[in-house]
Amino acid sequence: MKYCFIINPASGKKTTKDGLEERIREVCVKRGVEADIYFTACRGDAREYVRNYVIDASNEVRFYACGGDGTLCECISGLMERNTRDNVSVGVIPVGTGNDFVRCFGGAQGFLDISAQLDATPMEIDVIKCNDDYAVNMINVGFDCQVVVKTAEMKKKSFIPSKFAYIAGLILTLIKKPGAVFRSASDKNENRTLKLLLATFANGKYCGGGFYSNPNSRLDDGVINALFVDDISRIRFLSIVGRYKSGTHLDGKNDDIFSENDSSDFELEFDGPTNISIDGEIVTADRIKLTCLNRVARFLVPKGICYANGIEA
Numbered sequence: 001m002k003y004c005f006i007i008n009p010a011s012g013k014k015t016t017k018d019g020l021e022e023r024i025r026e027v028c029v030k031r032g033v034e035a036d037i038y039f040t041a042c043r044g045d046a047r048e049y050v051r052n053y054v055i056d057a058s059n060e061v062r063f064y065a066c067g068g069d070g071t072l073c074e075c076i077s078g079l080m081e082r083n084t085r086d087n088v089s090v091g092v093i094p095v096g097t098g099n100d101f102v103r104c105f106g107g108a109q110g111f112l113d114i115s116a117q118l119d120a121t122p123m124e125i126d127v128i129k130c131n132d133d134y135a136v137n138m139i140n141v142g143f144d145c146q147v148v149v150k151t152a153e154m155k156k157k158s159f160i161p162s163k164f165a166y167i168a169g170l171i172l173t174l175i176k177k178p179g180a181v182f183r184s185a186s187d188k189n190e191n192r193t194l195k196l197l198l199a200t201f202a203n204g205k206y207c208g209g210g211f212y213s214n215p216n217s218r219l220d221d222g223v224i225n226a227l228f229v230d231d232i233s234r235i236r237f238l239s240i241v242g243r244y245k246s247g248t249h250l251d252g253k254n255d256d257i258f259s260e261n262d263s264s265d266f267e268l269e270f271d272g273p274t275n276i277s278i279d280g281e282i283v284t285a286d287r288i289k290l291t292c293l294n295r296v297a298r299f300l301v302p303k304g305i306c307y308a309n310g311i312e313a
Helices: 020-031 045-055 069-080 101-105 114-118 143-155 162-176 234-246
Strands: 002-007 035-039 061-067 088-094 121-130 133-135 138-142 180-186 192-202 224-230 258-263 265-278 281-301
Touching (some): 020 114, 088 101
Parallel strands (some): 002 035, 088 281
Antiparallel strands (some): 121 133, 121 281, 138 192, 138 265
């Protein structure tokens, strides 16, 4: 078996990655494991590295994305671009900023144990295809997407702690309160025009560094869990944002604001080029087709960790 650790030096804060390479090498030597360590040079590099590596992979290979959700997404995307995937698995060592995907398994802590990662068990999970890209966690449009754009700007400011970057981005975005207007069609609903504050199309459950946006989503059920949020006022938004963060917003008390729709596919058409957040990375499109690919990727769950169904330990 081959182990490949792909470290994104631009992901998260430097302090979260200090000594990571040394820890990986120390554990692998102690366990007698052959491991490659690769540092990405730019956006898209992890995707290309996995895609090219898999071409010649005759034995089982385990890739570990050492970064955030974007790095994991790139590694999964590289894997999805190859027809032969049976002997390849992808895991994550969450040293990014938000690390939302691993919250479905109780949080980041258990994923930082290198020895437990070497003993991981593959779990078959869904992947969302978005035009020519792929998402493992979530796709956001509207207000949430613009928050991602602002959050990226906040992360670059040394005086703002990384854990507060999303909150700062949210507040700044709220000043302009951009929304989303698009025509939507799915396998369960005919074409309709929606004017919303935001929409999430989820495989995972969390976004924005811990907002429990899609509590009813699952990683292996073959459907995309969509959440639509009406275009409400700033005051109304502030009154419900705490419930949106905690995951209690779907308890029936705010059905005039929140609505869900599970479907295996969605088609969205915008009036012009629009920002789309794919696992925290921004692309621009005027039309997107989303398709749930059921259990097509093998995700590495470290020893001692289980799929927590959104309940954090």
